[in-house]
Amino acid sequence: MKKIHFIISLFVLAITLSCSDDNTTVDLESITAPTNISALTTVTQDNTGKVTFLPKGEGVTQYEIYFGDGTATPAIVNPGATVTHVYKEGVYQSKIVGITLDGKRTEAIQEVMVSFKAPENLVVTITNDLAVSKKVTVTAKADFALFYDVYFGEAGKPDPISANNGESVSYTYQAAGVYKIRVVSKSAAVKTTEYTEDFTVTLVNKPSTSAATPPNRVAKDVISIYSSKYADVPGTNYFPDWGQGGQGSSWAEFDLNGDKMLNYIKLSYQGIALADGTSVDVSGMEFIHMDVWTADLQKIETSLISKSNGEKPVTKDLVANQWNSIDIPISAFTSQGLTVADIFQLKFVGTPWATGSVFIDNIYFYKAPSAAQTIQLPLDFESTTLTYAWAGFGASDFGPIPVSVITNPDKTGANVSNKVVKIEKPSGAQVWAGASLSLDAKVDFTKGTKIKVTVWSPKVGAKILYKMEDSNSPKDGNGNPTINVEVEATTTVKNAWEVLTFDLTSAASFNTANPYDRVILFPDFGVAGTGTIYYFDDIKQF
Incomplete structure (x- = not known):
């Protein structure tokens, strides 16, 4: 279990590093906070409770490890190095902190289970990747376990790959075929628990996702x-x-x-x-x-x-x-x-x-259309010639949720325009249900890196997640583009229009050089659908 928190220093340093024959300037303003902070935690199988931490992250020059057992002083660990700590039997909340050169910090809370019982109720899931040939993902979880080793069974590759209990590990084979995959779940006990399966590794010979939707054109x-x-x-x-x-x-x-x-x-x-x-x-x-x-x-x-x-x-x-x-x-x-x-x-x-x-x-x-004929920021949904092809997703069966451009049902206050976007979040819809709109041109950030969205919410305190993607970037395991930016805002009124601001620069993943060409809105993000309706309008940069 990990909970991520971002801690950004309140000042920016400027450091010039010099030597006798070379001058190097480090622009610390360009350094962003560390990302993807975690740690692989393994334990020896000898009833001693000796746990090894291998911290991981991006943009990190040093780690601090807080063991969560009352030890006051954290361990200082360099990237690629490990540190060990002896625990008594119990469950601990360790903290891994990644630190950049200029002191920006990102931390992750990670549970450490130290048990002198052998793992029980081991459940192993092995799947072929739907998008990458010969890539297999293993997920294993057991009671009392801290981590597990996977032997993927390919000739010449005898060493296992380790993962935290309940997390996933992937491996790409050289050739398709049947391989004996062995999973060894481990706690601090001498005894381990194993699972073995003869698994058929396959080639991907057809797409699992559709190509990007073409833009609107006259x-x-x-x-x-x-x-x-x-x-x-x-x-x-x-x-x-x-x-x-x-x-x-x-x-x-x-x-x-x-x-x-x-x-x-x-x-x-x-x-x-x-x-x-x-x-x-x-x-x-x-x-x-x-x-x-x-x-x-x-x-x-x-x-x-x-x-x-x-x-x-x-x-x-x-x-x-x-x-x-x-x-x-x-x-x-x-x-x-x-x-x-x-x-x-x-x-x-x-x-x-x-x-x-x-x-x-x-x-x-x-041929290239004129700007007046394209779907691009700013969006006001007033055009009578364009088709705003919003695509809903995240229904209870993972299918589309209803989304449409309609006549403004509440022409009052902050929004008296004629047309708005209506997104329904039906009962049982996924916590991440929302709707996306592909743009005909990438976003031009010379026009601003903040986004205003006019929102009508049925309640106070609803989180609205605004996301942009590069639809042509490589896809993750769920088929989603890996280049994206997400920013949240929270509604402060109900049954009325208000303008929410999303500062893209507050997201570590944001880069003005990225060709973002898709806008996504998530109403009441993090909460399952209850049959509510949200309205959106006037998506603009400033």
Whole structure:
């Protein structure tokens, strides 16, 4: 169990480090508070109660360890080093403090269970990662245990990996197959408790999450070939085959929880053909976009095929096991002499040839819209031409919660605008239920690093969590972008509008260089749904 607290020093130092032949200036104002503070706690199996702490964190130059048993003086530990302490039998609340060069401190409270009983009621969960091939995660928890060791059973890797009781540890194998995974749960007792399972490690050969939702565009700015966002060119054949089935290539339309995408299997070359006699003039467009996912292809070659003068290819590298957002300038084809006023086919070629599979979604030509036609900050939801595609999440079954743009139901006080966002938090909704909106452009922080949101809450004291994400950043184990920033504010009135302020600079993860392109609102964050309704409006920088 960990509880995280941030303690920021009230002053900033400026230190200049010098030596006889070199001058180095350290800008301490750029140093942020440490993050991800924790400690691996292990204990010897000899009934002595000797516990070893291995503190961990980011941005740390030194740790303090408070043992929680009445020992007044903390242990000072350098990064990568350990410290031991002998406990009597009992449960203790230790404190691990990470310290930066200029004295900023972040602390984590961590429970230390010291028991001279062997672990009991061991429960082990082993899962394949849904997004990363051959990656396995183990979680083990037992009564009286402090930590556990996992032997993953891969040849040449005899040493175990340790984790705190109840926490998870992951490992990526060199090859798929069946491995004997052994978990040894340990307390301070001589006797340990074990669990062994023959586990099948798998390759990830299909996406577990959808590609990013395309931005809102008006009809004249996009020509869609395959997407659920825009109106596609009618009569298009997505699997003309062109004789490639004889080489083992095949195709399917893959359905991921209602999100359909093209799947070309053992891709030699496959493609798309518009209806007979149909072609599209993309000379007024600036890019062709597509989202591509693969577990095993290294490259994909995309060709536009003209009725009048043949085809020209452009090749792009692919990163496995994630969505690759590809935008190819139309000029990359016209510079090769291709006429793009009569495109009637698209062709895809895989590298290596006829070996790997590829999933493709959101294929469309587009040009940059004017600022007035885009979803971007500030947001007031008053446009009659834009579609504000809010996506709710976190219902009791983990599905979407209701969210919509409606007529302002309470034109009084701080908000007399016409349109607002309505987010319902139904009974039983998850504590993290909320709604997200993808932006058409990354946030420009020259316009300010604080956010104002006009909020209508049914109660005083509701936490409103404001979050922004870089939707294209690598995903965590739950499929969420790892580059994000979160700031909380609390409502002070009920059944009335008020303006809440979110200072992004107060979050250690915030960086103006990050291309944040998604806004997320969490009403009554940390509290399960009770059937309440919240309204939001006027999301603005200052």
